[in-house]
Amino acid sequence: MMIGLDRAALVKMIDHTELSAHSGEKKIANLCSEAKSFGFYAVCVNGAYASFARDLLAGSGVLVCVVAGFPLGAGTSSAKAFEAGEAVKNGADEVDMVVNVGALRDKKHDLVRGDIRAVVEASRPALVKVILETCYLTDEEIVAGCTLSVEAGAKFVKTSTGFGAFGAFPDHVRLMRRTVGPDIGVKASGGIKNFKDVWRLIQAGASRLGLSASVGIVEGLSLYKFAPAAWLEEEIPCHICPSRFANLDKQPKAVYAYYKKKCLECPHADAYNKFYE
């Protein structure tokens, strides 16, 4: 009994990630070494390590992905564009930029689109992914963010920085995939811990994964492959729903209230209402 996903396909969906502020050369070197051994698609690092990673990965086939305007996305377009351009000069094959979240919430769509376009232009020939930071957005805002990203020439939309209130959820990935269609990439990132999480996200439409627990997850694939019944039991919907993880400490009040309302109106509420505070 095997799931239709083999290791060779899985590793090519993974951006092996190390973005902590406190990570130095040793951690980045380890990251690159693991990426080479396992054949991950890319490593994802902060700008200061772009050329370091490029040199370590030279000739290996593993790409370098660098973040820009990260993690807040609230810098000026020209600053983000410069950062992206410099990263590409230093060896980045892909740029993960953070959208101007505040402007998106303010519905300043031209600003948002222009901001992304600036980075896309500055990054050529590298491909750009736009991080929406779904934990701060309503569904409507996520849809808008996706649409603007595609209009501006980005090739991927991405859920999270991993430093926000929460990370990737199947519901959001599903929404993003529905919005961008089959030809634009959807990258799930943030808080993905094991193969179970990965499988749900892939089924929801993710075509790339930002992981730091990549090695364990690839190992997990083997176990799941051979004994799917045990691993893939239906999850209680609330356990994988972003509404459940809404956090007044970490999210704008309006977003928190939005999720709580969704929870109340959820068709599963009756069956699982013991989880509602």
Next chain:
Amino acid sequence: MNGWTGKIVKVDLSRGTRESVDVGDSARRRYLGGRGLGVRLYADLCPVPKDPLAKENALLFLTGPLTGTLMTSGRTQVVSRSPLTGTICDSSSGGNFGAALKGAGIDGLVIQGRAPGPVYLRVHEGEVEVRDASAFWGLDTQKTQKGILEEAGARASVACIGPAGENQVPFAAIMNDKDRAAGRGGLGAVMGAKNLKAVAASGNRAVDIADPAGYKDLASRVDRAVDKNPVTGKSLQVLGTSVLVNVINAHGMYPTENFRRGIFNDAEGTSGEKIAETLLLRQSSCFKCPIGCGRTTRTKNKHGEGPEYETVWAFGANLGISDLAAIAEANYACNELGLDTITMGGTLGCAMELAEAGAWPAGPKWGEAGRLLEWVTETAYRRGVGAELALGSKRLAAKRGRPELAMQVKGMEIPAYDPRGAQGMALSYATSNRGGCHMRAYMIAPEVLGHPVFLDRFSTAGKAELVALFQDISAVVDSAILCRFLQFAVGISTFAEMLRVVTGLDFSDEELLSIGRRVYTLERLFNAKAGFGRADDTLPPRFFDEEFQTGSSRHRRVRLEEMLDEYYAVRGWDPDGRPMPQTLAELGL
């Protein structure tokens, strides 16, 4: 040849002859080494099950292709038919002995016949010598090792039996490197029945590695993974396996007084934390092992290794004993005399319940810590109360007219996890090829510890598939040979990679799994010939009929029937648990 040496030595103790054998690339590819190859060779040598203590029975010591290479690769597998259960049985031991056999230039030993007098085998530079061991016969395992090392040279590694093996106690252990044990199944008795006191091995032959650069890279990756993982990197080293006492007790499934209860009032006083506070001198490690789960300990008057989780339970909660020093000293005694602690403790627990029930008035009584040493010693010499304890719980309880009071599966005593607390563990015990064993499929990992993923321990859903998978993976790890604790940090894909870089053969996850399945099924076939079937894939009535009244596993019974048919289906066995022709064809059996 990469990995293997390509040489196995067959020894006929009756005639004193030795013969080199090359089992061939196909056998090595399909069974690897260790348990897998051992079971294959054993089944070929003894197609009709023989009396385990007869001279025709074979006793095998096997290493694997990874032995002597990566971390934890010093282990050995001993294979034969168990005098305790009558099933095929492989017994695993840590330490250095396996690496020493490899260094001595051989993949393993196949021993048949019976020596006319006490002998030991000296393995060195690909040769096996049969030497007189009369000077050592009668000595305990520690003195034996010391004495043989004086003859063989201090760099040798010695595996030997003590008085229990010499007296053919059916749960006698084979001890090596001081205090490491091939305990379960009583293969020490098989050794004793052959008048084989010990095997000493030494040598400098390095293992040939197919891909040295890949090996180096992989070795450092595994090193990092083991170090980063909280279980292998911290917990096992600091607190050892007995850290589980409080865990299992908190789950209400810590078997107390012969599995009558699930909570022990003094779990705390016999826990890993307590050992660290009061008895621990330092941790100890096996060959090339950074995990270091071993405990070098001392009581007021004695010192030694352990006790491990299973032993602290077997002589503790299982008997209503909370005197940690007494438990430790009983453990040291088992190491010296060469006895399996789990069966010893399981038999004592049964005996105590028999005594209480009036079926054995002169038998041991609950909580009598002061008599532990006496019981253990008497058992090794089969005298006094030990004459009956040496039967093991199944035969003892049957003899005393209360067979249902033996907590055993297929004759082997059930270890320190009550199956009413974890349905998957219940299935694991019931379908283990060597009887009541927790290691064939360690379901406690997902069901209690939440590793690698957390499962509801009271659910039977999906457990059958998982038990079969874990049984297969365990068979692979036992054939490669590496330490099972590595599984907390790395998975089957890494094992496949290890075998690739060392042997140069292109093993994949799938192939490894099918090797595991092949080994498990071959064991099952042997057991079928020995008369085991569905009726033996069960548990004592206590687990179906009685419930705990307190604790978080209260009001639970084992629901084996819900899982057993599914398990047979997953395995490709018929409803009587016999491997079907198509399954055998797929595995090339």
Next chain:
Amino acid sequence: MAGTVSVKFYGLMRRRVERTGLEVPADGVTVLALLRLAEERAGRTFLDELLDREEGLLTGTIILVNGENVRLKDGLRTRVRAGDIVDLFSPAGGG
């Protein structure tokens, strides 16, 4: 004790916290909030033994509320009442 939750530490947790147990005045808070209160009361941090960077349970972490694993309830959002017993085990293993 009235109005408190009994928090019990085992294994390596005991080395971090330097105690085996703690009474935390609480009623109706989530397990996560309780753990933070316990840290305050103990004057020691220990959440990193149990949780990862994103405040999710580490693989192998066992948190029991009255003997039941919180993973089968509402995870770290499980609410505890005064009088409850919470057992904390950082990842451990054995055989």
